[in-house]
Each structure stands twice: as structure tokens, then as C-alpha cells.
Amino acid sequence: MKELSLHILDIMQNSIRAKATEIELIVNEDINNNLLEIIIKDNGKGMPKELVDSVKNPFSTTRTTRKVGLGIPLLLEACQRCGGDLELESKEGIGTNIKASFEYNHIDRAPMGELVNTITMIILSEPQIRYIFTYIVNNKKFTMDTKEIEEILEGVPINDLSIIKWLEDYLKENMEALKG
Ligand SMILES: Nc1ncnc2c1ncn2[C@@H]1O[C@H](COP(=O)(O)OP(=O)(O)OP(=O)(O)O)[C@@H](O)[C@H]1O
Numbered sequence: 001m002k003e004l005s006l007h008i009l010d011i012m013q014n015s016i017r018a019k020a021t022e023i024e025l026i027v028n029e030d031i032n033n034n035l036l037e038i039i040i041k042d043n044g045k046g047m048p049k050e051l052v053d054s055v056k057n058p059f060s061t062t063r064t065t066r067k068v069g070l071g072i073p074l075l076l077e078a079c080q081r082c083g084g085d086l087e088l089e090s091k092e093g094i095g096t097n098i099k100a101s102f103e104y105n106h107i108d109r110a111p112m113g114e115l116v117n118t119i120t121m122i123i124l125s126e127p128q129i130r131y132i133f134t135y136i137v138n139n140k141k142f143t144m145d146t147k148e149i150e151e152i153l154e155g156v157p158i159n160d161l162s163i164i165k166w167l168e169d170y171l172k173e174n175m176e177a178l179k180g
């Protein structure tokens with residue numbers, strides 16, 4: 001069973017390959033309603049309709065180095081294993097929107113894993129992208145927008161190691177505060 005943060009990494013890597021300049025990640029822990037939602041939206045190149053219709057199937061890929069694409073089918077399987085589902089909307093030239101849902105306390109629901117590290121690693125490796133991350137626990141919300149952080153940094157690159165380290169603590173503190 002793969003940790004959900006690794007699925008998130010896979011899906012965000014799709015957005016990066018699709019040349020997105022903005023990626024939004026929403027993790028919604030609606031524990032009161034036994035629901036966990038992960039939403040990833042990008043403004044990348046989008047998918048043609050035929051691909052949207054077939055992408056949940058493990059033989060759909062536009063990769064040329066190998067014949068199967070597994071990122072989306074594996075996430076779909078992880079959702080369906082625990083009473084959830086995966087919705088995908090994509091338009092060429094506009095972007096892609098993926099919503100994965102899970103029963104929060106389902107015995108087969110994979111653990112989240114190291115979400116903060118996943119986010120900071122992606123920022124470190126692709127700092128030119130704007131990331132908007134929202135974490136919600138029972139309707140209490142925290143949002144981090146790298147564009148706002150860059151304004152405060154006044155020219156210090158966001159992928160400077162000291163900034164990444166600070167960001168890691170900042171995310172952890174705010175997320176823990178929501179969990180209460
Ligand atoms: N955000 C996206 N924007 C545009 N196209 C996408 C996006 N996500 C997926 N695709 C298209 O759907 C295909 C299937 O995606 P999927 O993640 O399932 O497999 P893959 O990325 O090809 O391979 P793998 O994830 O196993 O490395 C991709 O090859 C790509 O063409």
C-alpha cells in the first residue's frame with residue numbers, strides 16, 4: 001500500500017510534465033463526515049477528450065519510453081479500495097482537475113505519509129511553479145501560496161535551503177494547529 005503523499009507526488013509530476021505554471025493542492029480531512037479528499041488542479045496543457053475517457057485505464061500513456069501509465073490508475077484503485085472514487089476533468093489548453101476521495105477511517109485507506117516533505121521537495125525541484133496548498137480539517141482552513149511567500153522574500157529564491165527549511169516548519173506548525 002502506497003502512502004497518499006506519494007500518490008500526490010505522482011499526480012503533481014503529471015502537472016509538471018504538462019508544463020503547468022500553477023498547481024493547487026487541497027487536502028480536506030472532513031473527519032466528522034468520515035471523508036478524506038485530495039484535489040489537485042493545474043493549468044497545464046490538459047488532455048484531449050479521448051485521453052480523458054481512457055486515462056483511468058493502465059494502458060493509457062503518452063510516454064514514449066514505456067507503454068503503461070500507472071499514476072492515475074493506481075490512485076483510482078487506492079480510492080476504490082476504500083469506498084471512494086476519483087473524478088477527473090481536463091480540457092486541452094486549460095488544465096486538469098483531479099479529485100480523489102476516500103472513506104477517512106476505512107481499514108484499507110493508505111496513510112498520508114510525509115505530506116510536508118513531498119510539498120517542499122516539489123518546490124525545491126520546480127521552484128518556478130506557483131503552488132497553492134490548502135489544508136482543511138473539519139472546515140478549519142490553512143492556505144500557503146508560494147506567490148505570497150515570494151513577495152515577502154523580496155528576491156531571495158524560494159528554493160534557497162534556509163527558506164525550504166523554514167517552509168517545512170511553517171507548514172508543519174500550521175497543519176498541527178488545525179489538527180488541534
Ligand atoms: N495533469 C495532466 N495534464 C495533462 N496530461 C496529463 C495530466 N495527468 C496525466 N496526463 C496524461 O495522462 C497520461 C497518463 O497519466 P498517468 O499518471 O496515469 O501515467 P504516466 O504519467 O504516463 O506514467 P506514470 O505515472 O506511471 O509515470 C499521461 O501520460 C499524460 O499524457
Ligand SMILES: [Mg+2]
Pocket residue numbers: 010011013014069070071072
Ligand atoms: Mg504519471
